[in-house]
Amino acid sequence: MIAVGRRDEAIGALVYLVESPRFEPFVSTPEGRAAYYQLGDALGRGGAYDLARGYLLALLKGSPGDTWYRQAVRSLVDFGLESDEPEVFLRDLSQVPDAAGEEVKGDIAYLNGRAAELSGKPDQALASYAKVSERSRFWAQATYLSGVIEVERKNLKRGEQLFCKVADPKKTPKRAALFGGSDFFRVRDLARL
Numbered sequence: 321m322i323a324v325g326r327r328d329e330a331i332g333a334l335v336y337l338v339e340s341p342r343f344e345p346f347v348s349t350p351e352g353r354a355a356y357y358q359l360g361d362a363l364g365r366g367g368a369y370d371l372a373r374g375y376l377l378a379l380l381k382g383s384p385g386d387t388w389y390r391q392a393v394r395s396l397v398d399f400g401l402e403s404d405e406p407e408v409f410l411r412d413l414s415q416v417p418d419a420a421g422e423e424v425k426g427d428i429a430y431l432n433g434r435a436a437e438l439s440g441k442p443d444q445a446l447a448s449y450a451k452v453s454e455r456s457r458f459w460a461q462a463t464y465l466s467g468v469i470e471v472e473r474k475n476l477k478r479g480e481q482l483f484c485k486v487a488d489p490k491k492t493p494k495r496a497a498l499f500g501g502s503d504f505f506r507v508r509d510l511a512r513l
Contacts, residue, residue, distance in 0.1 A: 426456025
């Protein structure tokens, strides 16, 4: 249902499934965690962030190496970026351990940087953006926004270096485009401008 755009119907079916007492034995199975993720993600994509957080945070009680744990973190970061209250999501994500991996921690650092930048704290934003590794899907965005902050501060040479790091394929880390997906190339175009 989700794949064909029938999100409301999918949410109804998943709530019926997940909230049933008969679901209890399946909660910790891969299929059960997948159902929690699908419901939380669908609710969040529909704008019901508080409800989404409830289901996604339940997944953060598991192992950081679990696929559904990582997917829950990814969705929480996305919703934090979309919402007017990224701090709420950052509080939720503060429980994510370093063992979750470089990719996951980089996504959280990017959300932290965006929240700091929107709050008018450029130093804190730069520090957070610097923690976003090339394995994060937000590496290009973090590097580009660091360049924007440096240019706003009149550090034109440093801004140029950061833009070139994204724009010039010879200076870009080899794996950055792989992890960044199609958004990487949009940001590369911005950096070139």
